[in-house]
Amino acid sequence: MNAVLDISPSHDLMVAIPPQGHALGDVASDWDAAAVWLDAVARKSQNGSVATRATYGFHLAKLRWYCENVGRVTPSRWSMQDVERFYRFLEDLPDYALCAPGEGQYALPGEPGYSPFRKQPARSSQSDIRRFVHAMFKAWHSMGYIRINPMALTGTMSARKIKTGRSISETVFEIVLTTLASSDVISFAERQRQVRDMFILSAFKELGLRASELVGARMGAFYQLTDPATRNRYWIFLVTAETGKGAKERRVPVTRSLLSSLMVYRQAFGLQPLPAHGDETPLLLSSRTKAVQIGEKTIRQVNDRRFFGAWRTIGTRQGLYKIVKERLALANALLLQSGQVELAAELEHASPHWLRHTFAKAALLKGQSMREVASLLGHASVDTTMIYTDQDALDLVRALERTAPDAIAVEPALNG
Template sequence: MNELIDTVNTLPSPLMAPMAHGLGPVADDWEAAEVWLRAIASRGRRNSPETVATYRYHIAKLRWFCENVHGVPPSRWTVQDVEAFYGFLADLPDSALCAQDEVTGAYAGVDDEGYSPFRKQPSASSRSDIQRCIHAMFRVWREMGYIAINPMGLHGAGTTRKINANRAVVPDLYDLVLDTMEASEKATFAARQAYTRDRFIFIALRELGLRASELIKATMGAFHCLTDPKDGKTYWVMVVREETAKGRRERTIPVTKTVMAALGAYREAFGMDALPAPLETGALILSPRTDRGAIVIGGKPIRDVESRRFFQAWLPVTTRHGLYYIVKGRLTRTADALKQAGDVTGCAHLRQASPHWPRHTFAKSALLTGQDVRQVAALLGHRDLATTMVYTEQDALDLIRATNMATPGLLAEQVTVSPA
């Protein structure tokens, strides 16, 4: 009997056994986060690779905070840890910013000393995006039994990012950016290439309404011809592929003559034919720099830069940060010129602008010129018409019209004084 009791006492108690969870074998919280990200990526049309990449970038910010500042892994967080993270994001110390080359302005890579996923102080909307991402991860961890509580439960998922329709580049300033680029010194072959490329980038962003990620993930073959059976004419279009579009909403955008002319000049500067050939797979946005290991003869890479240029061994620009650096550089140069000219307002406007502002410029311009809101929504890739309607201020216009019908003459109007 005593032997039986001893045997029973040595059996593991369910309460003493390690807590089982549904994430499978994970070594730490960051492997647990990867399991969650892979699950998101597998949801087909609901999430694009760009969405998953953005979530992974937010997780990288969380990890940097935990490993370099806070010292507590997320699975052991309490409400106080969440508040510490929020405080860190709201007032990012200089030590948390990614190291940057003083000459070229390039940021340190992931494996370089001084790297951090933070390149600037996160805005309110960026902090909200990070908060929603981490809250979603905690919620899944709790549902799968990886953690017992969601430490962000009291804070919620954060507010939803709202479109600020006023974040658009004024048309006159947009033209000034192009004029400043044209007037800039282009003493070297690479500088002339950069000019044609950057001019194409600005025109494409403004006239096609693209997201930055959609432009840099595109290939040259995204531009192709489409014949309209009604008029028998063939037009150029750009296809934003499902795998690069937000929400996996593939769309085809009619291309303006201005965009095609800019694309042709850009391609010729890089040694290509002006018009893209069908099914070209090369990156759409290229760097004037060449890939030293791209062309190999006799088992050895070509060392001569001119030869690599001849073989069009250009390095691609494939990250949003790379595009951001290009666009902000051009905007800053124009802002500096405005400052010297005494235009403080225009200078401040351009310093605030980002690669996403031209998309707002496109949306507002299209709607103000009378294009149907459904067509504009299709061009922008909006799933919900309400998102597109933000650019029209339709709610306010409906209230104005209703008030005028009920009480004519009540509302204050802008009075235009005619010249004598």
């Protein structure tokens, strides 16, 4: 008698079988359960950032593609071995997992050859994806959706570290701005992009922002604060709870150079030089315009849409990252052409977050206290800020200088 293959849902590893009585509500699949969790993440106070929700959505798309096309096991039915297979997949992505070309640069969802993976994930990206999956399993387990967390023993297998070498010097940053300012612009739109990008670079370096904090900001984030003691009025940049990491507000003093850059940028887009209180215009504008509807008439001419200030916006971290990388790459190429190889090396792998590190180091070198810089950066702990320096080593050096001044190898500072 021939054996009969049991293909009932309970034996299909792509079908979720959650325990009865879980607290995620009426969900039909693991992807529904993940969506419920992501909605909760967006509402939760310590993770209220829209950017966090969007980033988790990208990671979920990668996990789902892997499950449906490679692992063939839905996440709620994973074992430790499934976790390890997923880790190995991320570490060495097969060629077929990369997104195929489409009518645009890449195939879109639903088109043949689509994949959310456009290149081999860097080690930092792999860590981010693993942390996302670990957080999802932890939440599912706490809500009774899964009986056992398959990552309870393995964890993410990575420790997040700040690489303190990832910053550029003040000299190189000035070269970047000078290169951008002197680049040839022919069209009106090119001029807009030029001054906008100068503002973006300056905002990263002068405010120490995260990319998500800049993308999500409004023009009204710039406001004036009066000191009751002196009656002086200062410009401040507000990082709101909606964009700040950990849903924490913070306020950062604005430098003269950044305010000047903001004014030039706003005027290029037909705005008043300085934002009004509560201005809800997105901070990062695109030189491209969007459709304008007046009654039943649609304004289609670009020049007319510009008149109405119907600008599109830079609304994603990925779009902002691309802008910054292109401008840094331009300066890098010019430095190489002029034979300044050492300076060019600082820009070879630089990114928006490098400019945040540049801000932190510059603030500390100018004599601001560790606690002040931690507050400016939005660090929950001063310990995180200390990573940008060798403060613990300096403390030991100074202690030895007091007790045994001739014992330490030292190169005295040159006078003048």
